[in-house]
Amino acid sequence: MTVFKAFLKVLLKYKGTIILYSMILIIFGAINMSTSDNNVNFEDSKPDVLIVNSDKGNKISDNLVKYISDNSNINNDLKGENEINDALFYRNINYVIYIPKGYGNDIMSGKNPEIDIKSTGDYQASLAEMILKRYIQMQNVYKMNESSEDEFIKLINNNLSKDVNIEVTSKLDTTKLFNASTYFSFASYSIMAVIIFIVCLVLSSFKEKNVNKRTIVSSMNYKKYNNGLLLASFGYSFILWVFFIILGIIMLGDIMFKSRGLVYMLNSFVFTFCCLTIALFISTLVTNKNAVNGIVNVVSLGSSFLCGAFVPAAWLPNSVLTFAHILPTYWYINSNDLLKTMEVIDFTSLQPIFINMLVVLGFSILFIILNNIVSKYKHNAI
């Protein structure tokens, strides 16, 4: 208890740092949640299309034009290829369809006439291409079987006019999920920084060369003494985790009491444990208090930037994300991102998250092993 109590007394001297990092989490977490685009409404959109029909008067060609016109904004004011190319360049139109002469007759005679197109290549052009492909696929289904043009067109139109009723069955509150994911991902920085900073500073006081010497010559069993320090470090990390969870409950509300919230908590607990093992390893490596601040900034800020704690991982370059795989924060944030989009929470759907947690635990074991090696080397060197 002597060691545990002294640990807490030394720790209390750094309470200002803990408060500072908690404030950072609250302020920046709140800003992130309030400013991010979390709109999930859909808006009907039609591409701007130009049709150059060289087979005017043919029923089949005219039916194609009609279908495209019904499903897009038709712009037929352009004359000449130069004007068409300019319009494409300036995105005044997205897609140009060239219907060749004799197209309708070729279809009826079983041929596969080609339709030339020009495209801006953007998503509006893709939409126009989808509309055109849909018509042609339907046309190909019936062209060999029907002898009458009218019957043929009727069948195509009947099939194309069928609506599919789509009911959105998802009951996910995407705003809350987004906020939860943002909070826990940003918390990775606060958790890592405050654990490494405080544990390293406190332990550096205990591991200061002369204090350590005085401890070794005392009647306190050195193993018991080390266990006391470990227990105190774990206790502090646990209390800190509980504190961040309570902050999460205050900021995120009822989602934290649902199964998804519990997974967020479990994921953050595993990550907190990993941060503790990193802190213990760094404290064994470095006992200089002045160096701790720099190391904390490099480790916590570096991994937060590289792994998507401050900006969504999707915005980061692939090379950065590939490198981030060697950092535990990446796997922790990846789990948060998966939880954000997960429709159903069950054992099967959670498997990728459990695997991520195992990876984070793997990192923890690695740091424990490294810590033991360095610690043994340093103890022998006294």
Next chain:
Amino acid sequence: MKNVIEVKNLTKEYKKLKAVDDLSFEVKEGEILGLLGPNGSGKSTTINCILSLLNFQNGSIKIFGKVMKPDSYDLKRQIGVVFQEVAVFEELTVYDNVDYFCGLYISDKKTREKYVNEALELVGLLDYKKFYPKQLSGGLLRRLNIACGTSHKPKLIFLDEPTVAVDPQSRNNILEGIKKLRDNGASIVYTTHYMEEVEILCDRIIILDKGKILASGTASDLKELSDIDEKITVEIEKIDEAILNQISNLNNIDDYTFEMNILTVKYKKGKNNLGGLINFLKKNNVTYNKIFSERPTLNDVFLSLTGKGLRD
């Protein structure tokens, strides 16, 4: 008196350097043993070997009749150590620091509270209980260092140069405190390179150089080993070179120097050396301000044994 420490043929080598060379000595119960020697003479290495902080190549060490090992926690309970460097927590108050280090030995809260207060009283820090180490002067810090190392009332105390860089007031306080610890029944091993301190404090002295014992005994015993018997110091404003040269013709003269208006004359043996020198100065009309005679110091002993001073 029983031996509390028995060191036999202790040898500690760092690669090719012998830091401690076949050292044997013992510390009696209730005595203060001074380990005197210049920096690098092997004092701290010897203590570190005794405390099992360092492995050694040869020899044996027994404390209270038992072999000392790193896990001899029952022995460690009876030992207090005050290292040369101040070893305290910057983040804890004076009281909390002493309480923590006392807590490494004593778990009972009430006993500890009593011991901590007694230790603070012994070193004169009761008024600084709530101060942080940063707020203390160098001397007060050293006193705190002693309180941290001795608060659990050990029977054997190692003090490794506890007065380095300390102001005279704190030094006197520390030395008084050490005497009190001895009076309370503790045996003390005291290392220093301040010969005045061992003369005042120690019952027995071991002079070390290059890891070997040069001499041991009481301060009086050791002074017998000196080449000189008396040293007379005279403060003179002016003296002619010719008169100065005649000093060597006086009886029993071993050596003399004149530097910065101070004439130092060393005598081998003999009686009435001071009277003889005064008569000589009067006869030659040399005026002087102060004149005093003293017995040889331990530095003179060291000089005689090694040809160099303790602080060279």
